[in-house]
Amino acid sequence: MTGSSATIPVTVIGGFLGAGKTTFVNHLLATGSPRTAVLVNDFGEINVDATLIASHDGSTMTLTNGCICCSIGTGFIDTMCKVLDAEVPFERIVIEASGVGDPWKIAEIALIEPSLRLERVVVLADASRIVQLIDDARVGDTVCGQFAQCDVVLLNKSDLVDVAGLAAARAALLALRPGLRIIETSRAALPTLASLDVGAAMSAFRADSPDAVPRDHGAAFRSWAYRRDGAFDRARIAGALAALPPELLRLKGSCRLAGEAGAHVFQLVDRAWSLTPPAPDQPVSPGIVLVGVGTCDLPPPAVLDAILDRALAAGASS
Structure with missing residues (x-):
């Protein structure tokens, strides 16, 4: 090198x-x-x-x-x-x-x-x-x-x-x-x-x-990406996250909330999750961009997408 x-x-x-x-x-x-x-x-x-x-x-x-x-x-x-x-x-x-x-x-x-x-x-x-x-x-x-x-x-x-x-x-x-x-x-x-x-x-x-x-970690774990335009409805987030399967070990990224200015950094480890403002220099994507890691028996992306779609605000694109 x-x-x-x-x-x-x-x-x-x-x-x-x-x-x-x-x-x-x-x-x-x-x-x-x-x-x-x-x-x-x-x-x-x-x-x-x-x-x-x-x-x-x-x-x-x-x-x-x-x-x-x-x-x-x-x-x-x-x-x-x-x-x-x-x-x-x-x-x-x-x-x-x-x-x-x-x-x-x-x-x-x-x-x-x-x-x-x-x-x-x-x-x-x-x-x-x-x-x-x-x-x-x-x-x-x-x-x-x-x-x-x-x-x-x-x-x-x-x-x-x-x-x-x-x-x-x-x-x-x-x-x-x-x-x-x-x-x-x-x-x-x-x-x-x-x-x-x-x-x-x-x-x-x-x-x-x-x-x-x-x-072979590729065989033991699976990744999943969730991308949507628009924003989450804050009142619906907790219910949607509670419905995610236990096979999902980690989920993180950025999202926007309907009626609130700016983006939020999203973190989920097991069942614990948080929404925090980004650092002044931290780049965030428009809309919702989340990346998850789960075990090899993680449900298909379409199933996971449908669960989080329940938390989308009215009019958000899926």
């Missing part, structure tokens, strides 16, 4: 849907060292203070501190090549793995590319849900696999559970890997990458053997 003899340290961030990866990545962009390249799956979800943005071309956001944030989109290798071929080399690369992906599969790229040096694999776990996710027959294997070769876990949203719940979350993670390094975090108290090195033992990273068979 590049002819430089210097190696660039790489951090891979993983974690299941809704664990808080986007919030953590945004935190790193705001507090990280200069010349950091951050590669993310959901570029539109990264909310950075507008005063930090030097330029924004839709696929790459350049910050005033020298960092960039690139959308991985459909071509991870192409995006990585773009970063490595930058005229002024980056000092660090941070990569956010998909919420249903194996962060180690991305980390292995840093092991085989001579210009990269794998520094750490960080996986976030939602303290309020991790016990249930590990035991969930639908997603448990995927969730457990994300912790198999990480070197630190951020037990996130720890402020949302009581002492007993936090202890149960820790016990569930340690049952997967005794001795696993766990750091309790929350939205208001996230670490920097440098602070993760304090007290950390050196990890002996290695790539899997060439004949290792990667887990």
